[in-house]
Structure formats: C-alpha cells, structure tokens
Amino acid sequence: MENSQQTLQPASYTRVLSRSEWQHQRTTHRARVKPWVTDRVERAGIAQKHPVYDFLFTYYSFRPAYLMRWSPGADVLLQDIEACELDWPHDFLITGEGAYISSRLFPAHRREYLAWALRYLTETTHRPAIFNCYGLHEWAMLYHEKNPRHSQVPLRLSPKEIARVVEGSELRCTHYDAYRFFTPAATPLNRTRLSRETTTENDQPGCIHVTMDLYKFAHKIAPWCPSDLMADAFLLAADAREVDMRASPYDLHEFGLTPLRIEEPDGRSQYIEAQRELSERGMALRRRLIVSYQALFRL
Numbered sequence: 001m002e003n004s005q006q007t008l009q010p011a012s013y014t015r016v017l018s019r020s021e022w023q024h025q026r027t028t029h030r031a032r033v034k035p036w037v038t039d040r041v042e043r044a045g046i047a048q049k050h051p052v053y054d055f056l057f058t059y060y061s062f063r064p065a066y067l068m069r070w071s072p073g074a075d076v077l078l079q080d081i082e083a084c085e086l087d088w089p090h091d092f093l094i095t096g097e098g099a100y101i102s103s104r105l106f107p108a109h110r111r112e113y114l115a116w117a118l119r120y121l122t123e124t125t126h127r128p129a130i131f132n133c134y135g136l137h138e139w140a141m142l143y144h145e146k147n148p149r150h151s152q153v154p155l156r157l158s159p160k161e162i163a164r165v166v167e168g169s170e171l172r173c174t175h176y177d178a179y180r181f182f183t184p185a186a187t188p189l190n191r192t193r194l195s196r197e198t199t200t201e202n203d204q205p206g207c208i209h210v211t212m213d214l215y216k217f218a219h220k221i222a223p224w225c226p227s228d229l230m231a232d233a234f235l236l237a238a239d240a241r242e243v244d245m246r247a248s249p250y251d252l253h254e255f256g257l258t259p260l261r262i263e264e265p266d267g268r269s270q271y272i273e274a275q276r277e278l279s280e281r282g283m284a285l286r287r288r289l290i291v292s293y294q295a296l297f298r299l
Contacts, residue, residue, distance in 0.1 A: 073226030129206030135247030140186035211282035
C-alpha cells in the first residue's frame with residue numbers, strides 16, 4: 001500500500017515515542033531476532049536443512065527480512081523520523097508531527113479474517129488446557145511410515161518400538177494441523193476425528209502447536225502488530241518447537257537437543273511440565289494479541 005503521502009489522522013495516538021525511544025525499541029527488536037534470521041539465511045545459502053528450526057520459516061510463511069523489520073504497532077506516533085528510516089515505508093503515514101501506522105488503513109477485505117481470528121483467540125483463551133497428549137503427534141506421523149519427513153535425521157527408536165508406543169497409548173491430539181499429517185494407519189487411533197472446519201471448537205491452550213501458532217497470528221497483522229509482541233511470539237514458537245521435537249522419536253543430539261523420552265514415565269512428567277510452562281507464556285501472549293486484533297476490528 002502506498003500510504004506514506006496520506007494524511008489520515010486517527011482519533012488519537014495510543015502512544016507517542018521520541019526519537020531516542022523508538023530508536024531504542026528498534027535496536028532491541030533487531031538484536032532479539034537477528035541471530036535467528038542470520039542462521040536461517042546462512043543455512044539457506046548452502047542448502048543446509050535443520051529439522052527443528054526450518055519449521056519456523058517454512059510452515060510460518062513470514063520472510064526472515066520481514067521479521068527483522070521494526071514496527072511500533074498501530075497508531076503510535078514516531079517523532080523526529082525521516083521516511084528513509086522507516087522499516088515499513090509504504091505502511092506509514094507521514095505528518096508534521098512524525099510518522100505512524102493507522103489502524104484505519106487495515107485492509108477492509110481482511111475484516112472477515114479479523115472476525116474469525118478474534119473468535120478463535122478468545123475461545124481458545126477460555127477453553128481448559130489439556131496436558132496429557134505427551135507430544136505423540138510426531139509418533140503418529142511415523143507410525144508404519146517408510147518415508148519419514150525428516151529422512152536426514154536418524155530415529156532414536158526402531159519402527160517396531162515406535163509402533164509399540166503408539167499402540168500402547170491413546171492418541172489425544174486436538175490440533176488439526178498436526179493431525180492431518182498422521183499416517184493413514186494412525187489417523188483412526190486418535191480419540192477425536194478432527195477437521196479444518198472444527199479447528200476453533202477443538203484447539204486448546206495446552207497444545208504446543210496452538211502455542212506455536214500465536215506467532216502466525218502476530219505476523220498475519222504485520223506491521224499493525226507491535227514488533228515486541230512479534231518477537232515474543234516468534235521466540236515462544238522457537239521454544240515450543242524445541243520441546244515438540246525433543247519429544248519426538250528423532251535423534252537430535254547432532255543438533256544439540258536431548259530427548260524428552262515420553263515413552264517413559266519420567267519423560268512424560270517432564271513433557272507435561274514443559275507444556276504447562278509454554279501454555280502459561282502463551283496465555284499471556286494470546287491476551288496481548290486479542291487487544292491488537294480488537295483495535296483493528298472495532299474500527
């Protein structure tokens with residue numbers, strides 16, 4: 001959108017940042033995400049895959065360069081700033097007072113998405129968290145599977161041992177975007193038949209994938225999403241992804257990750273503890289996202 005020459009004013013700015021304040025926030029944001037962006041770009045340059053971290057940039061379709069960009073969020077006035085200093089130049093409005101991203105200029109055709117997302121985030125917030133799935137979705141993706149998704153990574157258990165764990169457990173996956181990758185043999189073993197249409201009715205805040213997906217809800221409204229919230233969501237997704245894959249049957253020692261042996265009682269207890277901690281962080285972040293979405297939807 002070519003908005004930089006428009007002069008549309010919000011009813012009032014939610015905040016005003018001096019030059020030193022917005023420069024500090026921008027520097028802080030870039031420092032938080034740069035190691036991840038640099039690692040991703042360097043690996044991509046030599047076609048080197050990472051079974052854990054690639055997911056953050058492939059499943060979530062937000063470019064590394066975009067993650068580096070800083071935004072204060074909607075209706076925050078940046079004082080004493082030049083157009084050449086804006087990370088999202090086409091989305092800022094420049095006035096005599098400074099520059100800001102107007103909530104009023106969020107694309108009208110995306111209001112249907114905002115309505116769905118607000119309902120989803122709100123209902124997920126109020127739904128009880130479940131902590132007894134033990135990350136078995138990754139096991140269900142390998143159940144009687146001859147071609148694992150991460151074929152370059154060795155398994156720490158044999159196919160027979162993986163099958164024994166799956167068959168000796170109840171699959172309780174509640175997240176469709178994990179369930180849809182179950183093998184045909186594993187799909188009927190899940191307690192609930194899931195579908196895209198029932199996502200809002202089944203997703204719950206204890207789910208590690210639901211916690212990871214908060215990053216998706218942040219980048220879907222960039223640059224109206226404040227970058228501190230974006231970075232918090234990304235880093236939470238990274239932590240959740242690590243737990244997710246550590247609980248899998250893959251051997252990730254080469255990548256510096258020790259297994260959460262959910263096939264054993266102690267491993268299951270450790271998984272639940274990690275899942276609870278991620279869920280608590282996700283709950284606080286989800287509430288912040290709801291505030292950002294509400295500010296756009298009520299206009």
